[in-house]
Amino acid sequence: MADKKSKPEAKPEAKPEAVIRATGLCKTFVVGFIPVAKLARRDAREVRPELDQKVLPRQVEAVRQLSFEVRAGEIFGLLGPNGSGKTTTIKMMMGLIFPTAGKIELFGETVPNVAVKRRVGYLPENPTFYDYLRADEFLELSARLCGVDKKIRRARIPRLLERVGLTEALNRPLRKFSKGMLQRIGLAQALIHDPDLVVLDEPLSGLDPLGRKDVRDLISELRSQGKTVIFSSHILSDVEMICDRVGIVVRGELRDIGKLDELLSARVTETEVVLEETPASVMDMAREKGWSALQKGDRLRIRLPGETDPGEILRKALDDGARVVSVVPLTESLEDLFVREARKA
Amino acid sequence: MDRILAIAGNTLRETNRNRVMYVLLLFAVLMILGSVTMGKLALRDPVILIKDLGLAAISLFGMIIAVYLGVTVVHRELEQKTVYFIIPKPLHRTEFLLGKFLGMCATLVIQITVMSSVFFMVLMAYGAGASVVLLKALVLTLAEMLVILSVALFLSSLTGPILAGFLSLALFVLGRSSEFMRQLATSGKTGWSAMDSLLNGAYYVLPDFHLFAVSGAITQRVSIHGNFFTWGYVGYACGYGALYITIMLGLTMLRLRRKDLV
Numbered sequence: 001m002a003d004k005k006s007k008p009e010a011k012p013e014a015k016p017e018a019v020i021r022a023t024g025l026c027k028t029f030v031v032g033f034i035p036v037a038k039l040a041r042r043d044a045r046e047v048r049p050e051l052d053q054k055v056l057p058r059q060v061e062a063v064r065q066l067s068f069e070v071r072a073g074e075i076f077g078l079l080g081p082n083g084s085g086k087t088t089t090i091k092m093m094m095g096l097i098f099p100t101a102g103k104i105e106l107f108g109e110t111v112p113n114v115a116v117k118r119r120v121g122y123l124p125e126n127p128t129f130y131d132y133l134r135a136d137e138f139l140e141l142s143a144r145l146c147g148v149d150k151k152i153r154r155a156r157i158p159r160l161l162e163r164v165g166l167t168e169a170l171n172r173p174l175r176k177f178s179k180g181m182l183q184r185i186g187l188a189q190a191l192i193h194d195p196d197l198v199v200l201d202e203p204l205s206g207l208d209p210l211g212r213k214d215v216r217d218l219i220s221e222l223r224s225q226g227k228t229v230i231f232s233s234h235i236l237s238d239v240e241m242i243c244d245r246v247g248i249v250v251r252g253e254l255r256d257i258g259k260l261d262e263l264l265s266a267r268v269t270e271t272e273v274v275l276e277e278t279p280a281s282v283m284d285m286a287r288e289k290g291w292s293a294l295q296k297g298d299r300l301r302i303r304l305p306g307e308t309d310p311g312e313i314l315r316k317a318l319d320d321g322a323r324v325v326s327v328v329p330l331t332e333s334l335e336d337l338f339v340r341e342a343r344k345a
Numbered sequence: 346m347d348r349i350l351a352i353a354g355n356t357l358r359e360t361n362r363n364r365v366m367y368v369l370l371l372f373a374v375l376m377i378l379g380s381v382t383m384g385k386l387a388l389r390d391p392v393i394l395i396k397d398l399g400l401a402a403i404s405l406f407g408m409i410i411a412v413y414l415g416v417t418v419v420h421r422e423l424e425q426k427t428v429y430f431i432i433p434k435p436l437h438r439t440e441f442l443l444g445k446f447l448g449m450c451a452t453l454v455i456q457i458t459v460m461s462s463v464f465f466m467v468l469m470a471y472g473a474g475a476s477v478v479l480l481k482a483l484v485l486t487l488a489e490m491l492v493i494l495s496v497a498l499f500l501s502s503l504t505g506p507i508l509a510g511f512l513s514l515a516l517f518v519l520g521r522s523s524e525f526m527r528q529l530a531t532s533g534k535t536g537w538s539a540m541d542s543l544l545n546g547a548y549y550v551l552p553d554f555h556l557f558a559v560s561g562a563i564t565q566r567v568s569i570h571g572n573f574f575t576w577g578y579v580g581y582a583c584g585y586g587a588l589y590i591t592i593m594l595g596l597t598m599l600r601l602r603r604k605d606l607v
Contacts, residue, residue, distance in 0.1 A: 029607070094433040097605040117435040124429035130355065132362045144351040145434040189430070 019197050019228045020070035020093065024102035027063040027088050027252075062088040064252040065102070070230050070245075075223050077239040078232040079334075080249035081342050086232040087125055089249070090201050093230075094122050106197065118146065121190035125201040125232075127182055131175035135166055135185055138174060139192055146193035153192070160188040165214065179206040187218065198222055200231035204238055216242050236334045246334070248341045255341040264332045271304040274325040275317050282317050289313075299325065348436045349444040356418060356448020357455075365413065366456070373406035373460050381467060392473045399464040400479075400559060403457060404486050410456055411490040412513045414449045415497025416506040428606050438601050446498065446594060453490050457483065481579050482559040488586040489557035493517055495593035496552060502600040519547070520554030552589050556582045 063085040070076040080086045091097045093104055095112030106116045129138055136157055143153035161167050164184040169177065177185065183206055190198060200219075204212050212235070219242055222229050233239050239246060240260060247257040256263055275282065278300040286293040291313075292303040300322075304310055310327055317324060360366055380398035384391030422428045422445070431441055461483050465475045496516055500509035519526075529535060530544035 029605075091606075094429075096429060096432055097607060098603055114435050114437060117433060120433065122429075122433040124426065126426075127430070128426045129430055130359065130427060132359060133355075141351055141355055142430075142434070145348050145431070145436060147348070147435060193435075 017072045018069040018105075019072050019107060020068075020076075020230060021105045021108075022069075022089070022093075022102070023067050023104075025063055025066040025089065025092065025099050025104055026061070026101040027085070027092060027097065028100045029060045029062055031060055062252055063092070063099075066249070066252070066254050067102075068247050068254055068257055070228060072228055073223065073226055074228060074244040075219060075242055076228075076230045077243035077246040078230060078249060079234075079236070079239060079246055079338060080232075082234075084249045085252040086249055087201055088252075090199060090230075090232060093199060094120070118193065119196040121193065121195035121198045123183075123186045123190045123198075123200045123203055126205070127186040129174050129182065129185065129189075132173060134171055134173050135161060135177075136170050138185065139188060142189040142192045148193050156192065156194075160191060163218070164188045180208060180211045183207055183211070183215075187215065191222075195227070197228045197230070200229065202233060203231050204233050204235045212238060236338060240334045248338060250342050250344075255344070256337070260334065264334065264337055268307045268329040269332055269336070270306070270330045271308060271310050272326070272328045272330055273302045273304065273310050273313055273317075274327075275300045275302070276323040276325055278317065278322040279320045281320050282313070282322055285313065285316055348434075349440050349447065352431070352441060352444025353447035353451060356445050357451045360414065360418070360449065360452040361455075366410065366452070369406055369410050369413070370456060370459060373402050373456075374463050376402035376406070377460065377463050377467060381470075384471070392468065392471050395467060395471060396473075396479070399467065400482055400486070403460045403464060403483070404489070404559075406460065407453065407457055407486060407490040408493055408517060411449075411453055411494040412497045412510055412517075414452060415494045415513065416501040416509040418449055419445055419498060420501050420506045420509075423606065432606060439598050442594065442598055442601060446495070449494055449498075450491055453494065454487065457487050457490065481576065484579055485557045485559050485582055488583045489554055492552050492554070492557075492586045492589050492593075495590040495597075499593045499597045499600070502597045502604075516551060517554060520552040521558060522555070523548050523551060523553045524555045553585065556585060 066085070066089060078086045078089065088097065092099050093106065093111060095117070103110050105111070106113070107119060109116045130141075133141065139157045139160065140153065143157065148156070158167070158170075161170060164187055166181060166184055166188070169181060174182065174185065183203065187200070187203065190200070198219075203215050203219075207215060216238055219229050219231070223244075243260065245257065245259050246263065248255045276298050278295075282302075283293055283295070283300060286302045291305070291308075294301045302313060304313070307329075314324060314327070377399050380395045380402070383398055384395045387394040419442070422431070428441075432438065465479075468474055468479075493513060497509060497513040500512050500516075503509070504512070526544045527548040530541045530548065533541060535541055535544070
């Protein structure tokens with residue numbers, strides 16, 4: 001799917017080099033070697049007489065005709081509900097699985113390619129590492145595998161551990177790490193060879209708010225260093241905060257791609273009026289009009305659909321002695337867009 | 346090369362921290378020490394029995410350790426998803442496989458060295474000590490273990506670890522019977538030419554573990570192998586082992602090269 005075009009009157013800008021280019025990417029998994037037996041093993045309740053007639057192995061299309069580009073120096077967010085094909089796409093990018101059709105290029109080279117891998121750092125989803133290794137031993141191994149010079153790695157390992165906040169866990173084996181700490185050491189190993197492209201699969205999952213902020217800051221820092229970052233996430237507020245562009249994948253298909261301000265409608269979807277010390281008459285009026293009204297403590301939140309003029313309810317509220325706390329016109333959020341695309345599918 | 350060595354070193358560290366290895370080693374040492382008691386019951390020279398039992402213990406437990414390593418080490422990487430950390434690094438899948446194999450080989454060398462040291466200590470207690478013939482026997486045992494390791498590794502790339510383990514043990518038994526299979530095929534005693542061809546084919550395809558079969562009896566020159574137990578023979582057997590290992594690793598690589606690591 002092509003990017004949504006920017007305003008027609010805008011001068012076309014020179015596009016930076018495409019760091020990632022996926023073209024017609026498809027991935028189909030075959031479930032089971034002997035389909036009926038496999039199904040029986042997975043769930044005995046699913047075994048029905050009609051399954052005997054199935055002669056072909058069951059297939060699951062994880063990714064369908066996915067095409068997109070990520071340009072140098074941008075932060076790209078890959079969004080989608082569970083099982084939408086985000087991780088499968090990333091795994092194809094990293095040479096862990098192979099596309100059934102189409103191709104994926106990193107820095108202009110079809111993957112897997114060892115020379116290209118030198119320029120890529122990767123954090124897998126729910127990372128599991130060698131739990132018998134200490135944090136420093138693990139980073140030492142990562143650096144050796146990436147061909148980092150001994151002198152450089154001696155300097156870089158403590159610096160990275162400090163950057164991800166694990167200096168004090170230097171001598172601790174990874175089996176004693178919490179999920180958040182594993183995520184941090186995973187980030188450190190992805191950056192150990194100073195890659196140009198950083199691929200992060202759900203880097204924010206399992207982190208507390210402080211940890212999420214640290215990771216967000218780290219990603220922004222990578223952008224300021226001129227690196228390209230692609231990451232998948234469910235945490236839409238974080239995506240909204242740091243991404244230059246997003247792609248929404250639903251059921252293996254790319255539903256939307258582009259800059260957030262291009263994707264999100266600027267139209268006011270709702271107007272929220274928040275009142276305090278509100279008499280019952282205001283609530284009654286909101287109900288009569290069919291507006292959503294929610295009383296929480298002293299505050300009453302009324303949501304007016306579309307661009308409905310809030311003047312009428314405000315006048316009523318002020319006349320009846322209520323205090324107006326805020327009137328906020330709401331535009332479409334990333335969550336609205338996400339839900340809309342997911343429901344469409 | 347540094348990447349292969351890094352993976353090998355990590356594999357060695359992993360296996361050295363595996364308690365199963367220590368349990369197996371303990372049983373092997375107990376069996377070697379137990380040969381002393383058996384030696385006391387011997388009617389003739391107890392050293393013959395100690396050598397027999399000692400070599401048998403090293404061979405048996407070496408084989409169990411080789412099969413265990415072969416079917417679990419790479420499988421564990423796939424199962425625990427640690428492979429997601431390794432494969433995206435700038436290396437080929439071949440380097441990953443070679444690194445794992447070298448690490449397992451190093452583990453086997455250490456295990457057999459420990460078992461042999463205990464064996465030699467027991468012999469020295471009986472005033473026999475180490476000999477070149479025993480050293481040759483141990484070299485052959487190690488070569489045999491490495492072949493079994495490569496076979497188990499290949500089988501684990503095709504199926505789960507339990508089935509791969511059983512198949513490896515079955516191949517070990519068949520491989521040890523290779524000479525018998527060949528004799529049966531050439532003698533025509535089966536009375537069925539198709540069976541003769543099958544046995545003949547199996548003789549050439551299956552690993553010839555009979556080539557590595559040694560026993561303490563060899564040191565007394567009453568081996569069923571006759572008197573070929575020279576360094577030349579050891580070199581020939583090791584060459585055969587190296588060729589078989591190369592083929593097994595090649596097949597494993599073919600299997601892993603385009604495998605989806607889901």
